[in-house]
Amino acid sequence: MLAESATAPHMMGMIPAAAAAPARPAVTRLALTDFRSYASARLAADDRPVVLTGPNGAGKTNLLEALSFLAPGRGMRRARLAEIDRRAPAGAAGAWTVAATVATPQGPVQIGTGRDATSDSGERRLLRIDGAVAKSQAALAEYLSLVWLTPQMDRLFLEGSAPRRRFLDRLVYGFDPAHAARVAAYEQAMRERARLLRDGPADAAWLQALEQRMAEHGIAVAAARREVTARLDAACRAAEGPFPAARLELTGEVERWLEEKPALAAEEELRLRLAAARRLDGESGTTTVGPHRGDLTVSHGGTGMAAAQCSTGEQKALLIAVLLAQARLQTALRGMAPVMLLDEVTAHLDAQRRAALFAEIAGLGAQAWLTGTDPGLFAELERSAQFFGVADGAIAPL
Numbered sequence: 257m258l259a260e261s262a263t264a265p266h267m268m269g270m271i272p273a274a275a276a277a278p279a280r281p282a283v284t285r286l287a288l289t290d291f292r293s294y295a296s297a298r299l300a301a302d303d304r305p306v307v308l309t310g311p312n313g314a315g316k317t318n319l320l321e322a323l324s325f326l327a328p329g330r331g332m333r334r335a336r337l338a339e340i341d342r343r344a345p346a347g348a349a350g351a352w353t354v355a356a357t358v359a360t361p362q363g364p365v366q367i368g369t370g371r372d373a374t375s376d377s378g379e380r381r382l383l384r385i386d387g388a389v390a391k392s393q394a395a396l397a398e399y400l401s402l403v404w405l406t407p408q409m410d411r412l413f414l415e416g417s418a419p420r421r422r423f424l425d426r427l428v429y430g431f432d433p434a435h436a437a438r439v440a441a442y443e444q445a446m447r448e449r450a451r452l453l454r455d456g457p458a459d460a461a462w463l464q465a466l467e468q469r470m471a472e473h474g475i476a477v478a479a480a481r482r483e484v485t486a487r488l489d490a491a492c493r494a495a496e497g498p499f500p501a502a503r504l505e506l507t508g509e510v511e512r513w514l515e516e517k518p519a520l521a522a523e524e525e526l527r528l529r530l531a532a533a534r535r536l537d538g539e540s541g542t543t544t545v546g547p548h549r550g551d552l553t554v555s556h557g558g559t560g561m562a563a564a565q566c567s568t569g570e571q572k573a574l575l576i577a578v579l580l581a582q583a584r585l586q587t588a589l590r591g592m593a594p595v596m597l598l599d600e601v602t603a604h605l606d607a608q609r610r611a612a613l614f615a616e617i618a619g620l621g622a623q624a625w626l627t628g629t630d631p632g633l634f635a636e637l638e639r640s641a642q643f644f645g646v647a648d649g650a651i652a653p654l
């Protein structure tokens with residue numbers, strides 16, 4: 257554990273350098289059953305970008321959400337899994353499933369996932385890779401990684417810091433799939449400590465062990481977030497074109513320690529601070545210090561304006577700039593472009609930025625999935641993308 261957290265700041269150096277030609281993992285087949293508005297739907301694609309158009313409520317976002325289950329976690333909407341089961345007018349439908357073929361440099365991989373209705377909570381997700389049950393969702397990272405931008409994220413800079421940390425954590429997974437397990441371990445130890453402090457009388461040795469775990473995982477989490485934030489900031493600064501140069505900074509108390517001292521010393525400091533805060537934390541029911549208080553602070557490089565003060569369109573452009581930087585970095589460092597799910601992104605973009613986004617996607621060689629109501633907004637992609645219409649629970653090539 258100590259060794260792991262101590263080396264975390266250098267984790268990206270441990271990722272093997274990109275192979276000769278960057279690979280372009282792409283979803284080439286998708287089949288949904290009882291997934292929200294879809295009773296049963298299929299789509300076959302090649303590795304080019306995909307444009308999905310159709311009226312409001314047609315099922316475009318549902319389709320992107322289904323794709324988002326090809327990454328670890330709760331999907332793009334963070335919905336309860338049972339909520340996704342199709343609510344059929346004539347009685348309940350079964351548990352949802354998503355099956356996909358992903359083209360990878362090693363050849364095609366079959367991924368199957370869905371809700372396990374037989375589990376106790378009914379909220380467990382089954383995952384099969386090439387027919388074999390996967391022990392952990394983290395196994396998906398070997399074949400593809402996903403990034404997404406949704407209309408809900410229009411509020412990312414306006415509300416609390418938790419969604420921003422989650423956004424950043426997803427970007428970190430793109431480089432280091434083990435990050436997810438570290439975040440989960442930290443949060444679990446934090447919950448356990450809060451419960452002990454609340455319910456008392458607390459066992460001192462048990463508390464100490466939990467705080468030790470929080471310190472180790474917590475500093476590793478903060479260090480990984482810091483490293484990715486710095487790399488993205490540099491990549492955004494180096495970018496050319498009409499997207500604003502997003503400036504990114506990881507702010508917070510623990511995060512600042514990592515600027516001033518080595519990871520091991522920061523770990524020790526967090527452990528001491530947690531031990532000293534037991535009474536206060538017990539009374540307030542919170543955890544005063546730790547990476548769960550950190551924040552991703554974004555501003556507009558051109559104007560210096562904080563993202564929250566930028567216009568809606570500028571905020572969208574900042575987020576797109578960050579995702580494009582992520583895709584470029586991932587391609588350079590891992591030799592693998594992420595599959596990009598871009599839900600209604602063209603809505604807030606002017607014509608120049610729209611064209612630039614399409615050109616970037618084409619240049620990256622990433623399979624992007626773009627949605628919109630009006631096919632006309634994607635005219636520049638006519639030759640380089642494949643177009644599908646979504647209507648009445650079905651997906652058809654246009």
Ligand SMILES: Nc1ncnc2c1ncn2[C@@H]1O[C@H](COP(=O)(O)OP(=O)(O)O)[C@@H](O)[C@H]1O
Pocket residue numbers: 291292293294310311312313314315316317318319339340341342343344
């Ligand atoms: N569990 C569900 N069962 C059946 N229909 C659902 C379920 N969840 C959402 N829907 C329906 O799916 C429809 C399409 O949603 P969405 O994909 O968001 O449309 P859009 O094409 O505008 O992105 C909505 O009308 C919504 O009511």
Ligand SMILES: [Mg+2]
Pocket residue numbers: 316317318599600
């Ligand atoms: Mg939608």
